[in-house]
Amino acid sequence: MIQATGASLAYSDQGRQVFACKDIDIDVRENEFLGILGPSGSGKSSLLYLLSGLKIPTSGRILYNGADLSSLSDDQRSHLRITQFGFVFQQPYLLGYLTALENVLVSTPQDQDPDSAIEILEKLGLGHKTHRHPHELSGGERQRVCVARALRGSPRVIFADEPTAALDHSNGVSVVTLLNRLRGNGSLVMVTHDPSMLAEADRIVKLADGTLDNG
Numbered sequence: 001m002i003q004a005t006g007a008s009l010a011y012s013d014q015g016r017q018v019f020a021c022k023d024i025d026i027d028v029r030e031n032e033f034l035g036i037l038g039p040s041g042s043g044k045s046s047l048l049y050l051l052s053g054l055k056i057p058t059s060g061r062i063l064y065n066g067a068d069l070s071s072l073s074d075d076q077r078s079h080l081r082i083t084q085f086g087f088v089f090q091q092p093y094l095l096g097y098l099t100a101l102e103n104v105l106v107s108t109p110q111d112q113d114p115d116s117a118i119e120i121l122e123k124l125g126l127g128h129k130t131h132r133h134p135h136e137l138s139g140g141e142r143q144r145v146c147v148a149r150a151l152r153g154s155p156r157v158i159f160a161d162e163p164t165a166a167l168d169h170s171n172g173v174s175v176v177t178l179l180n181r182l183r184g185n186g187s188l189v190m191v192t193h194d195p196s197m198l199a200e201a202d203r204i205v206k207l208a209d210g211t212l213d214n215g
C-alpha cells in the first residue's frame with residue numbers, strides 16, 4: 001500500500017548534508033501492525049513524516065497505492081492525510097481551548113457528527129470526560145484523546161510516533177493495545193525505542209542512524 005524506495009531525508013547543517021533517513025526501502029502492507037524500533041535520534045519521526053507525506057524525501061520515492069507523494073500538490077497531500085491517514089504525534093498536542101470531543105472532531109472537517117466521535121472516546125475509556133479540556137486530563141488521558149483523533153474516520157493507515165513515550169509502562173501498553181484493537185482493517189505503523197511496546201506487532205524492522213535493517 002505504501003512503498004518507499006531509496007527514500008532519504010537530508011538536512012543542511014552549516015553547509016553540510018546530514019541524513020535523518022538514508023536509502024530507506026520498505027513496504028507498509030494492508031491491515032498490518034508494522035513496528036519500527038530504533039534509539040533516540042535514529043530517524044524514527046523523520047521516517048514517519050516521509051511515509052505519511054508530511055515531508056517530501058530529498059531523494060527516492062514514496063508511493064501510496066501507486067501514486068508518488070512527491071508529485072502531488074500540498075493540497076492533494078493534505079487531502080490524502082485527512083481522508084486516508086491518522087497520526088499520533090510524539091507529544092500529545094491538543095488545542096487547549098477545545099474540549100476532548102472538539103479536539104477529536106477537528107481531525108475530520110468532512111464529518112462533524114459528534115455521536116461517532118463520542119463512541120470512539122467511549123471505547124478509549126473517556127466517555128465520561130468528553131467535555132473536559134486538556135488541562136483537566138492526565139497525560140495518559142490526553143494521549144488517548146490523540147488516539148481517538150487519529151482513529152476517527154477509519155483511516156487506511158495510522159502512524160504512531162512513540163505514542164507511549166510520555167506514559168508509564170502499563171498506560172503505554174494499554175494505548176498500544178487500544179490502537180491495535182480499534183484500527184479495524186487499517187494498518188498501524190508505530191515507531192518506538194521500547195521493544196516491549198511492539199509485542200502485538202506483525203512485523204518489526206530496526207532503524208539505526210537513519211538506515212533500516214531489513215533483516
Ligand SMILES: Nc1ncnc2c1ncn2[C@@H]1O[C@H](COP(=O)(O)OP(=O)(O)OP(=O)(O)O)[C@@H](O)[C@H]1O
Pocket residue numbers: 011012013018019020038039040041042043044045046047090193
Ligand atoms: N530540522 C532538522 N534539521 C537538522 N537535523 C534534523 C532536523 N530534524 C531532525 N534532524 C536530525 O535527524 C536525526 C533524526 O531525527 P528524528 O527526530 O527523526 O529522530 P528520532 O528517532 O525520532 O528521535 P527521538 O527518539 O529522540 O524522537 C537526528 O540526528 C536529528 O538531529
Ligand SMILES: [Mg+2]
Pocket residue numbers: 044045046090161162
Ligand atoms: Mg522522534
